[in-house]
Amino acid sequence: MNLDIIKVLTKKDINLFFKNRFFSLITILGLISYMVIFFILPKTVDENIKLAILSERPLTRASYFLEEENVETLYFNSIDDLKKAVINKEVSFAILFSEDVKKIVVFIPADVEEEMREAYRYIAEELLYVELGYTLNIESKEVVLGEDMVGKQIPLRKRVVPVVTFLLIMTETLGLANLISEEIEGKTIFALLSTPVTVSDIFISKTLAGLITTFIPSLIFIIVTLGIGKNFPLIVFILFVGCLFTISIGFLIGSISKDFMGVIGFGGLMFVILLFPSFNVMSPGSFTSWVKSIPSHFLVDGLHKIINFDATFRDILQHIFILLSTGGILYLLGGIFLKRRIG
Amino acid sequence: MENVIEARNLTYSYGKVLAVDRISFNVKKGEILGFLGPNGAGKTTTFKMLIGLLKPKEGDAFILGMDIKKETKRIQGRIGVCFEYTNLYEELSAKDNLVLFADLFGIKDFDPMNLLERVGLKGKENDKVKTFSKGMKQRVMVARALVNKPEVLFLDEPTSGLDPVSSEEIRSLILEEREHGATVFLTTHDMHEADKLSDRVAFINKGKIVALDTPLNLKQKFGKRALKVKVLKEDGALDDKTVLLDEKDTPEKIYEIFKKDKIVTVHSEEATLEDIFIHLTGRGLE
Numbered sequence: 001m002n003l004d005i006i007k008v009l010t011k012k013d014i015n016l017f018f019k020n021r022f023f024s025l026i027t028i029l030g031l032i033s034y035m036v037i038f039f040i041l042p043k044t045v046d047e048n049i050k051l052a053i054l055s056e057r058p059l060t061r062a063s064y065f066l067e068e069e070n071v072e073t074l075y076f077n078s079i080d081d082l083k084k085a086v087i088n089k090e091v092s093f094a095i096l097f098s099e100d101v102k103k104i105v106v107f108i109p110a111d112v113e114e115e116m117r118e119a120y121r122y123i124a125e126e127l128l129y130v131e132l133g134y135t136l137n138i139e140s141k142e143v144v145l146g147e148d149m150v151g152k153q154i155p156l157r158k159r160v161v162p163v164v165t166f167l168l169i170m171t172e173t174l175g176l177a178n179l180i181s182e183e184i185e186g187k188t189i190f191a192l193l194s195t196p197v198t199v200s201d202i203f204i205s206k207t208l209a210g211l212i213t214t215f216i217p218s219l220i221f222i223i224v225t226l227g228i229g230k231n232f233p234l235i236v237f238i239l240f241v242g243c244l245f246t247i248s249i250g251f252l253i254g255s256i257s258k259d260f261m262g263v264i265g266f267g268g269l270m271f272v273i274l275l276f277p278s279f280n281v282m283s284p285g286s287f288t289s290w291v292k293s294i295p296s297h298f299l300v301d302g303l304h305k306i307i308n309f310d311a312t313f314r315d316i317l318q319h320i321f322i323l324l325s326t327g328g329i330l331y332l333l334g335g336i337f338l339k340r341r342i343g
Numbered sequence: 344m345e346n347v348i349e350a351r352n353l354t355y356s357y358g359k360v361l362a363v364d365r366i367s368f369n370v371k372k373g374e375i376l377g378f379l380g381p382n383g384a385g386k387t388t389t390f391k392m393l394i395g396l397l398k399p400k401e402g403d404a405f406i407l408g409m410d411i412k413k414e415t416k417r418i419q420g421r422i423g424v425c426f427e428y429t430n431l432y433e434e435l436s437a438k439d440n441l442v443l444f445a446d447l448f449g450i451k452d453f454d455p456m457n458l459l460e461r462v463g464l465k466g467k468e469n470d471k472v473k474t475f476s477k478g479m480k481q482r483v484m485v486a487r488a489l490v491n492k493p494e495v496l497f498l499d500e501p502t503s504g505l506d507p508v509s510s511e512e513i514r515s516l517i518l519e520e521r522e523h524g525a526t527v528f529l530t531t532h533d534m535h536e537a538d539k540l541s542d543r544v545a546f547i548n549k550g551k552i553v554a555l556d557t558p559l560n561l562k563q564k565f566g567k568r569a570l571k572v573k574v575l576k577e578d579g580a581l582d583d584k585t586v587l588l589d590e591k592d593t594p595e596k597i598y599e600i601f602k603k604d605k606i607v608t609v610h611s612e613e614a615t616l617e618d619i620f621i622h623l624t625g626r627g628l629e
Contacts, residue, residue: 004446004449005447008443008446008447009447012432012443015435016432016434016435019434019435020434186430186431186432186433187426187428187430188430188431188432190396190426190430191424191426191430191431191444191487192447193395193396194394194395194396194419194422194424195419195420195444195447195448195491196416196419196420196447196448196449197447198416
């Protein structure tokens with residue numbers, strides 16, 4: 001290992017990365033557009049349920065109950081208007097009471113998850129129960145475990161940060177994969193290896209170039225969107241580990257791809273698979289626990305926990321371990337493929 | 344004179360296919376050795392073993408007195424390599440390609456312009472290599488091989504696919520380097536190039552060296568000299584007659600032709616390296 005050689009090779013790789021118009025353009029455009037998306041997204045969460053009601057007979061006990069529970073309620077006179085309010089998402093859901101107030105129909109927007117549909121139906125049934133004058137002879141108590149998030153739910157823009165950071169890192173990783181693929185296909189690797197440059201020098205310099213091209217843009221994004229808060233050192237740490245992990249993916253893609261199209265093809269496939277855990281962060285419960293078997297989960301989830309739940313180093317220790325060990329395996333695989341291709 | 348390149352029973356196989364079969368040869372300081380053979384004969388495999396890109400399966404090679412298996416990186420710091428295929432950084436300029444390799448060799452105060460001028464690329468130094476013709480790229484490749492002022496130059500088919508002008512310029516450069524004391528190992532399947540440049544040529548066929556000597560000695564040993572005479576026949580048509588020299592009845596045959604026929608042209612003809620290669624191996628060089 002020769003530090004001077006590594007410095008020269010790293011400089012060369014970064015130079016070539018930015019000479020590739022496609023990757024330099026998507027680096028800059030991606031960074032700017034992700035920042036714009038962040039600032040466009042709402043910074044607060046509307047936690048209130050808006051209810052629409054249509055009842056020919058005025059409700060008495062139910063409306064008193066709704067008032068007491070601070071539920072914003074809109075009353076409608078026509079069923080068409082009631083349905084329109086649900087479809088246009090002006091309300092969370094709607095209840096149509098029958099003339100004798102003994103039957104109800106609950107209208108729910110099409111994109112509401114199964115669990116929420118059931119919850120809305122229970123609310124509607126309870127309202128009917130109250131209106132009919134029944135009381136349950138039971139006692140219930142609410143105990144919040146952990147920090148009570150009422151009034152401080154995670155806004156979409158903060159949920160989006162780990163996802164976008166991952167997108168940014170992955171995009172840059174494809175640029176690195178392209179550099180590796182070009183080095184092999186253009187046979188420049190043989191020109192390097194016929195000088196005092198060793199295979200380790202090439203590996204280390206590519207890793208450094210990869211770190212610079214993935215870590216710096218993602219760090220800029222974090223600083224611009226979240227600022228430098230008390231969690232910043234831990235964010236930087238997991239970002240660094242995450243970049244090492246994605247660089248190992250870049251090595252594998254670069255070692256098996258024959259050209260730019262190969263990089264885009266293999267990279268695109270990897271990109272899609274590795275993106276699944278992000279959806280889980282954006283919309284919890286949308287995927288089952290199998291997404292945890294995708295290693296990128298530990299980068300996105302780790303970032304999510306630090307940014308949105310003030311997780312400590314101890315909380316993300318498992319994440320770090322899995323990212324590093326998976327990265328190590330992928331590096332090894334990339335090395336095997338690279339060795340096969342350069343003979 | 345000291346041996347700069349020394350190969351002893353050098354052997355390499357790709358799986359079960361034996362590419363180079365126990366070849367041995369020496370190249371002395373300041374000498375140009377032409378390694379001549381058809382495609383697939385084992386030239387490039389030998390080349391790759393000598394520059395340290397392939398590890399010999401058997402045998403040894405010493406460059407500048409150092410073992411290529413043990414001191415690969417030290418050797419590579421003192422040699423220049425030009426590959427058969429173009430492997431330049433196409434997005435970089437000619438100048439940046441040379442500076443990059445100078446930096447890798449740790450050369451301070453490197454002047455790329457001097458080299459680019461020597462290969463006839465002055466004024467093109469800042470152009471991206473991807474905009475160059477094949478001949479221009481090959482010149483950059485040769486210039487790159489000279490960046491570290493190498494004591495030994497390894498050139499794999501340096502003029503392959505080039506126009507005559509570019510080929511001639513590259514040949515001049517090789518001879519210039521030899522004048523400056525460099526030793527040259529040149530693989531080629533171009534017999535004229537080998538003949539023009541090499542002090543000695545080695546014929547390689549199916550992984551084995553079948554002959555190794557100076558071009559003149561090889562021609563004298565294996566070739567046949569002849570006299571080609573174009574004569575005008577009585578009906579006005581031209582006829583070619585060939586008289587082999589060095590035969591017992593050669594003088595009589597020549598006398599007969601000159602006496603009976605009307606001579607149009609007379610040329611002496613000597614065997615080419617390709618003739619000799621065919622004679623030795625039963626196959627051509629292409």
